[in-house]
Amino acid sequence: MEKTLVVYFGGQNPSQSTMTKVAKEIAEMTGADLFEIKPVHPYSKKEEDCVNEALRELDSNARPGIVEPLPDLAGYSTVILGFPNWCGTAPMPVFTFLDAKQKNGELAGKRVVPFVINAGSGPQNCITDLKASYPEAALDEGSSFISGKYDSAIPLALEWAQTIM
Numbered sequence: 001m002e003k004t005l006v007v008y009f010g011g012q013n014p015s016q017s018t019m020t021k022v023a024k025e026i027a028e029m030t031g032a033d034l035f036e037i038k039p040v041h042p043y044s045k046k047e048e049d050c051v052n053e054a055l056r057e058l059d060s061n062a063r064p065g066i067v068e069p070l071p072d073l074a075g076y077s078t079v080i081l082g083f084p085n086w087c088g089t090a091p092m093p094v095f096t097f098l099d100a101k102q103k104n105g106e107l108a109g110k111r112v113v114p115f116v117i118n119a120g121s122g123p124q125n126c127i128t129d130l131k132a133s134y135p136e137a138a139l140d141e142g143s144s145f146i147s148g149k150y151d152s153a154i155p156l157a158l159e160w161a162q163t164i165m
């Protein structure tokens, strides 16, 4: 049976983020399993401090620790991967997750469908950076939604999810 996994990073305040709401709704709607990428050291809930933390990690190409165990992707035909745009690219915990899966050979030929929540600047390099780092994955074009604070990201994301299933 075809199985789908929704993997998401909920940003600096996951319990309240648009990303978490969207990921949960997509999983519910599609009957997919759900996995949250949780950083071992949570980011500051203050946006300005969090931006500085994210910029430091980006500058050093860091791979911050994430809470294990991680799901085995072998059991899934499609991985829907959601995260917020952080400073023009994917947050580094997303790279930590994908590096671990790359190391195990789990990304080879795997259909990965990214979706990005952003505050107005679109996906920027979020998807192209993943394509460059994980060329063995079958990465879809993905999609990008303006945050719920500014637009109706959730209904748009649900509509989009129906088109990829």
Ligand SMILES: Cc1cc2nc3c(=O)[nH]c(=O)nc-3n(C[C@H](O)[C@H](O)[C@H](O)COP(=O)(O)O)c2cc1C
Residues within 6 Å of the ligand: 011, 012, 016, 017, 018, 019, 047, 050, 051, 052, 054, 084, 085, 086, 087, 088, 089, 117, 118, 119, 120, 121, 122, 146, 147, 148, 149
């Ligand atoms: C560290 C950090 C960097 C961000 N960088 C960008 C950015 O470059 N472009 C953008 O559109 N939004 C950026 N944002 C906004 C996030 O994408 C936004 O938090 C996301 O859309 C989730 O919104 P929410 O508050 O509705 O959950 C950034 C947010 C943080 C915390």
